[in-house]
Amino acid sequence: MVAVTGGRVVGAAGPGxxxxxxxxxxxxxxxxxxxxxxxxxxxxxxxxxATRQRPSCPxxxxxxxxxxxxxxxxxxxxxxxxxxxxxxxRPVMVWIHGxxxxxxxxxxxxxxxxxxxxxxxxxxxxxxxxxxxxSHRGLAAEQGGHSGNYGLMDQIAALRWxxxxxxxxxxxxxxxxxxxxxxxxxxxxxxxAAPAARHLFRAAVLQSGTPGFGMPFRxxxxxxxxxxxxxxxxxxxxxxRRLRELPVDRMLALQRQLxxxxxxxxxxxxLRTTIDGAILPAPPxxxxxxxxxxxxxIGTNRVEFGPGPGxxxxxxxxxFWLGPDADRLLAAYRDxxxxxxxxxxxxxxxxxxxxxxxxCPANRLARRLAGLGWPVWRYEFDQPVSxxxxxxxxxxxxxxxxxxxxxxxxxxxxxxxxxxxxGDPNGGADGADRPTWPRVDEGKPVTLRFDPDATRPxxxxxxxxxxxxxxxx
Numbered sequence: 033m034v035a036v037t038g039g040r041v042v043g044a045a046g047p048g049x050x051x052x053x054x055x056x057x058x059x060x061x062x063x064x065x066x067x068x069x070x071x072x073x074x075x076x077x078x079x080x081x082a083t084r085q086r087p088s089c090p091x092x093x094x095x096x097x098x099x100x101x102x103x104x105x106x107x108x109x110x111x112x113x114x115x116x117x118x119x120x121x122r123p124v125m126v127w128i129h130g131x132x133x134x135x136x137x138x139x140x141x142x143x144x145x146x147x148x149x150x151x152x153x154x155x156x157x158x159x160x161x162x163x164x165x166x167s168h169r170g171l172a173a174e175q176g177g178h179s180g181n182y183g184l185m186d187q188i189a190a191l192r193w194x195x196x197x198x199x200x201x202x203x204x205x206x207x208x209x210x211x212x213x214x215x216x217x218x219x220x221x222x223x224x225a226a227p228a229a230r231h232l233f234r235a236a237v238l239q240s241g242t243p244g245f246g247m248p249f250r251x252x253x254x255x256x257x258x259x260x261x262x263x264x265x266x267x268x269x270x271x272x273r274r275l276r277e278l279p280v281d282r283m284l285a286l287q288r289q290l291x292x293x294x295x296x297x298x299x300x301x302x303l304r305t306t307i308d309g310a311i312l313p314a315p316p317x318x319x320x321x322x323x324x325x326x327x328x329x330i331g332t333n334r335v336e337f338g339p340g341p342g343x344x345x346x347x348x349x350x351x352f353w354l355g356p357d358a359d360r361l362l363a364a365y366r367d368x369x370x371x372x373x374x375x376x377x378x379x380x381x382x383x384x385x386x387x388x389x390x391x392c393p394a395n396r397l398a399r400r401l402a403g404l405g406w407p408v409w410r411y412e413f414d415q416p417v418s419x420x421x422x423x424x425x426x427x428x429x430x431x432x433x434x435x436x437x438x439x440x441x442x443x444x445x446x447x448x449x450x451x452x453x454x455g456d457p458n459g460g461a462d463g464a465d466r467p468t469w470p471r472v473d474e475g476k477p478v479t480l481r482f483d484p485d486a487t488r489p490x491x492x493x494x495x496x497x498x499x500x501x502x503x504x505x
Contacts, residue, residue, distance in 0.1 A: 034118065036197045038073035041082040048148050049116040052201070054086030057193035058186065060107035061159060066276045067171050067182060070109060070189040086110045088137035089160045090280045092288060097135040106163070106280055111156040111190055113201055114142035121204040123452040126194060126233065127155040128187060130214030130241070130426065133302035134161035134287070144433035149449045152203035154194060158186035158219075162287040163280070165302045167252060168259030170272040178310035180255050184226065185311060187219060191232040208233040209452040213426060215303060217241025221397065224326065225319035226311050235451050237329045239432075240336060240425060242393040243316040244305040246353065247294055254292070255306040261290050296352060317400060325406040327455050329447070330398045332494060334414035335378050337425040338385030346380065353388035354502055361501060376414060378422050392499035398472045399493075408472040409457055411480045412494045415439070428482075442466050442487040 043052035058070035087105035138155035164183030172179040217238040291297035350358040447457035
């Protein structure tokens with residue numbers, strides 16, 4: 033039993049420690065609290081049962097997330113914790129899940145093998161899709177001229193809860209590492225930039241995600257136009273009260289109809305970063321220049337994702353991702369394929385989108401931070417999936433959470449936990465048991481490559497010859 037903000041909770045003890053599920057870090061964002069900053073936790077009487085999984089945040093069923101979609105509920109601003117013990121001052125690792133900022137949940141993470149590595153492991157949830165990232169003129173009129181990024185506000189509220197309460201779970205509030213994958217990695221990067229998140233964590237890991245994912249940042253004026261679309265589709269007449277009265281299922285159905293050219297319709301709508309003027313008062317690259325420097329690990333998988341061969345017209349597809357120099361770059365990709373270079377990069381469509389949306393933005397961010405004097409480490413993960421024998425987006429997650437070995441008998445967990453414990457992935461007494469991971473240096477960048485046969489550092493950044501030629505990334 034632990035006393036936390038709001039009341040007392042009881043978790044489940046096991047051989048590896050104690051697990052607490054569904055701890056509220058804010059009031060349920062229902063009715064009048066929909067599309068507002070997260071409100072303080074509502075106190076409860078007696079013991080709150082923290083031994084069973086709580087709902088996911090509302091989301092459409094996209095197949096891979098069916099379980100989360102089926103148990104979605106707006107009362108979802110909760111977090112899970114596993115701790116080896118309620119005393120002590122252990123490193124804390126806080127996970128932000130992926131899912132394009134419109135799907136997924138934090139469920140199951142604190143039951144993983146990573147929880148048995150001597151850290152306090154936390155997994156948080158946040159509002160998704162139109163409920164978490166809508167900008168709207170009526171909401172802006174209520175909220176000082178700013179609207180949007182409510183999901184980021186939730187993440188900041190969760191980190192503040194961790195700072196206040198984690199010592200009661202044996203964690204050190206001054207030793208918090210934030211890590212996430214895909215949209216979760218993008219959000220980690222945005223929290224690095226956001227002034228309201230400063231001093232809430234001391235290290236970060238970005239797995240396959242950066243601010244905007246290679247798309248231009250969205251000014252508030254364009255974000256408000258998406259709210260105008262929702263008004264037309266819903267018949268709300270621009271009245272936030274009428275939108276707040278809509279059932280969540282109706283809201284999710286309307287979400288599918290929103291879109292803009294800069295995100296290829298609806299596909300990446302909530303991955304494009306909105307500069308809302310409040311949580312993000314300026315573009316992230318400008319905000320990072322004034323932030324205290326933190327250790328950061330930035331990684332991508334050798335193949336991330338893209339359309340199947342022959343399923344899109346290469347010309348328009350390349351122009352969307354590569355900008356005005358697309359024809360020349362597309363010819364370079366075709367020459368690379370014809371010469372049989374780098375077969376583990378997959379077909380043209382996979383190469384092009386993986387580079388433009390993942391590899392090149394990650395390189396750019398790593399160079400940007402290194403140039404500002406941040407300690408930065410860059411990795412590339414490549415372990416084959418069978419079939420088709422190529423790496424895939426999110427494929428590193430079971431290696432991280434289950435402790436599987438990669439090439440050379442190395443575990444990702446060793447580097448991640450060392451960063452959390454020492455502020456350096458090479459730290460600790462066991463550092464000699466794994467390859468040294470050199471930092472990114474602006475003049476001599478190095479990448480740690482988790483290849484199928486070995487783990488080793490290598491010169492340069494992934495796909496850098498293509499990335500330096502891209503105008504838009």
